[in-house]
Amino acid sequence: MMTRGIRGATTVQTNNKTEIHKATSDAMTHIIQRNKISPDDICHILITVTNDLDAAFPAEGIRVLEGFQYVPIMCALEIPVPGSLKKCIRLMVTVNTTKNPADIHHIYLNDAVKLRPDLTLTNDQ
Template sequence: MAVRAIRGATQLDVDEREHLLERSAELVRAVLEANDLENEDLISILFTVTPDLHSEFPAVAGRQIGLTDVPLMCMQEIAVPHALPRVVRMMVHTESQRSREKIQHVYLHGAVALRPDLTGAQ
């Protein structure tokens, strides 16, 4: 079985704790579902947030939906002037029998603009 990295991102409407937790949980669930993953398949998840988000750690959402034995870490993105605002990104490390070509990266809400090549939003 191979180790795979799966990308995902979502954009928030506002920097409010409950909204951040809701969107972050939605993103985690969407990545797991799109790639047929269970908690025991996960190695770790790295979350990043743009500098304009500070109401909560996205990892809290992971814990709330049951990822209590998966290492989760949060970091801040670099402050690039033209970057899309209010974005939570994640990289899931997992064991999977899927080839790289079969991995489904997930971009939700305004974050589809980050990777139109992966979302069909070209």
């Protein structure tokens, strides 16, 4: 058993609580399904948001998912690099797994596909 990180990212159209929660929940659901993990496999989740998203804590969008009551989740601001992707929510899900790094599926949705096109799961997949 190893500890591995699973990356994920998504974007929203507006700085809106409902949209932030839904986008975060959707990204986490994709990570869970694609990597066949459960909340018990997760050590912790770190979520960052760009500084244009302050209407809600994205962690609240994960807390409503079944089994996530005791998973440690922390939110932080992403470094505001000039020209970087706007309205972006990034996730780093640290899991205990027997998978090799090449077998981990990182999830990039919406405009976040621009961040890592080599590791992207699009909305169509």
